[in-house]
Amino acid sequence: MTMIADAEALRTRIADRLSDARTRTGGLTDCLDEPDLVRQYSPLMSPLVWDLAHIANQEELWLLREVGGREPMHPEIDPLYNAFEHPRAQRPSLPLLQPAQARAYARQVRGRVLDLLGRVSFTTGALVADGFVFGMIAQHEQQHDETMLATHQLRHGEPVLTAAPPAGPPADALRLPAEVLVPGGTFTMGTSTEPWALDNERPGHLVPVAPFYLDTTPVSNAAYAGFIADGGYDEPRLWCAAGWDHRQQAGLTAPLFWQRDGTGQWLRRRFGVTEPVPPAEPVLHVSWYEADAYARWAGRRLPTEAEWEKAARHDPATGLSRRYPWGDADPGPAHANLGQRHLQPAPVGSYPDGAAPCGARQLIGDVWEWTASDFLPYPGFSAYPYREYSEVFFGSDYKVLRGGAFSADQVACRGTFRNWDLPVRRQIFCGFRTARSAGGLGGSSPRSVAEGIA
């Protein structure tokens, strides 16, 4: 392809990804009236109208000002939408733009961005090379769309979101082995080549991984209910010290949004609808502490981040790391449950076309998976283009989650993508799978996926 055709293809791709994000933002905000957009549903979340204007403000900052060299449109509002100046709990008391003003601001910014996109040459430096900063802004909006979906899940009131349920599991789901072997050896973790990878995914580097067994699928609701029924929440030996303190202080007894009906059956609230907990669906809305305790109960442990990524990306046939478990092709509807196409995870064992070379399924999509690892920089990390995306969060406070969920869009999900949160958090769309080291003696596992959801 010529350079000019390349640039045209890139413009189209950028415009499409920006437009996808805006469609989703609209879907999450047009369904609510003004009081519901301005209200705060939980101190953990911003009012939706804050996300709306923050999305526009970041787009203005990075695309119109940094790339386009324009003057600020409304400099006086910048501090209101700087996430570091005002914690979420305080945002409802700020003099925020009202919904109509926030929408108008977002529309104006986007119009100017599309003008700029038509003129930009992608050759004026690292920020625009391969369209990076445009991709970063599409990812940023989609990340806030995911946050807004979590706000919807916390909201009480009539349901306003609908989506088709995922298909039933494939015929082989129940016959899958409960765990798969990931052979030991070095693999390439992270990337130096994926054009829209964010700073914390870089650079690609070699990491040795000892052989281990990984659950074929995420842990199901039925398996998790087994942990509850066995007294897992009342057995301090299953919890790390900080986890037990938190379990006591927060009074945890089950995943967030679960409750028992009069007969002791588990129900859950999902986007305003209360329904029986589906046994075969991956468990959602558990904290890292709960995932860690479950794994200990199962005689297992959480996978490290490196183990997770090796299982998801390493191709033993070539020795190379793939972009996704299934290869390098962008995710399609047969590969993974992504993009808020469904508003719940698919049954464990779904998406055979998205399986990794090791045989693990649903590594991408369905539920974010807690890993054992703290959020740390890779060797050779350098903050780009701003320290507040990743660097200020590095350390032992945050745990890494991998793989994306039904709530995440494909532009912000890939084999190298790293998410992180505090180990107490569970309003995000998080679940987990477990692992055990191979080679040693001991370690238990059910024989099949079917046994795990019986």
Ligand code: AVJ
């Ligand atoms: C990567 C999901 C942890 O929401 O705090 C949004 C993404 N960063 N705006 C977050 C983000 C700046 C971030 N997470």
Ligand code: FE
């Ligand atoms: Fe943000």
